[in-house]
Amino acid sequence: MLQAVNPKNQAVNPEDPEQNEADELVPAAEPKAGHAPLDAAVETQADLSAEIQSIGDAYRRALKDGAAPETQPRLDYAPYRSSILRHPTKSLHHADPETIELYSPAFGHQDVHALESDLTIQHNGEPQGERMIVQGRVLDGDGHPVAGQLVEIWQANAAGRYIHKRDQHPAPLDPNFTGVGRCITGPDGSYRFTTIKPGAYPWKNHLNAWRPAHIHFSLFGTEFTQRIVTQMYFPGDQLFPLDPIYQSIVDQDARDRLVAAYDHSLTSPEWALGYRWDIILTGSKRTWTENEAFGASGDDEE
């Protein structure tokens, strides 16, 4: 019998608002629990959509009045309920990156086997679902390729189920799919994964909350300040307007940067559909003076 596990390994206490808020997971004490109305007082998609709409409207008015476009998600974005107690309330402190921050850890083929970029060959059989290729380049803000760096991905299977023990969504696990991949970028900053198109999955932010299909990406640049974790989405997903995580990026142009493009030239005949997604990291901050101060110790390619 499956047990609902909450993040603190405690029994779920409906009187504890913090605990309820922290629990995004679909309880699986009963196989259909995730689909049943959880509570008469629970917030609906309409409630959340109204909040999302209101924040978006305010942003568009500000843009019209000359505000600068926002390019990153808001840390303070209440429609994603778990962010309420987890965002800094003070402004980020502007700092000039120094010493170690101007370099990035080094990864290489010692760290990652070439086969780790194919998520469809990690088990004895073929995973279920729509086989796909995702390919693109990692570039810095000046357009330079980020070569020889680590890219990590993780995702749900075709049914929208993560293999993570805390995902209790009552969709089937696939014994032939783990959903984790890694690769090292090529000299031109390129990466390529073969995988299965992930399904949408339900979560407990509000009643009938569904995440659009996505692949999590973790990226390093040539400097530690360029470190980023993000999510890649698929074009035309009907869940975009409903999703507080995607909508935490209030600017449409910025949101579009997370959506891969279908690319028939990447599609492999009678094998897999191809998607292209390039990732732009922030600009390089390292200067000649800084390099000189540290001699050749980390000055690898410039």
Next chain:
Amino acid sequence: MSKLTATPGQTVGPFFGYALPFPKDNELLAPGSPGSIRLQGTVYDGAGHTIPDAILEIWQPDSEGNIVQRTGSLVRDGYTFTGWGRASVGNTGVYTFTTVNPGPTKPGSAPFISVTVFARGLMNRLFTRIYLPGDKEALANDPLLSSLPEDRRNTLIARRDPDGGLTWDVRLQGEGETVFLDFHADTTEGAAQ
């Protein structure tokens, strides 16, 4: 100013636990080896509750202050110091690294460890620093620390444990909120919109 606009970040979500951790991810040095110390702390939310689903990364110079550019962090051989590590917090919000005290990268400068914080519910990664306690003069002269009011400055300075290790907590919000850094003044990023 960059020519291209950066791709937005997104939360690490709740399900990184089967993907990002790897064996010895938090052991920059083998525990118990000469010079190794424990770096530990707890991650708290704005209500003062511990966060059980955060993951931290550190990146630091070696004990001599050298910035290392060696591969092998993901498949550690037990001898090579790569300067980088990753630690998921446990159920009680506690993370642990085995590492070395970083040396000063310039004579007289205050040694620090660079940190990235990720968590479910945190929309984008946060950068910060862990300074070593001890060298009062170096800390007083540090450009970042001296630009902060005293109560906030202390959120970036670790405590020395009786066993020689370091303790440094992360408070994402509220009283004693950790100072988080924005290295990219040319982008719009942050809590204050």
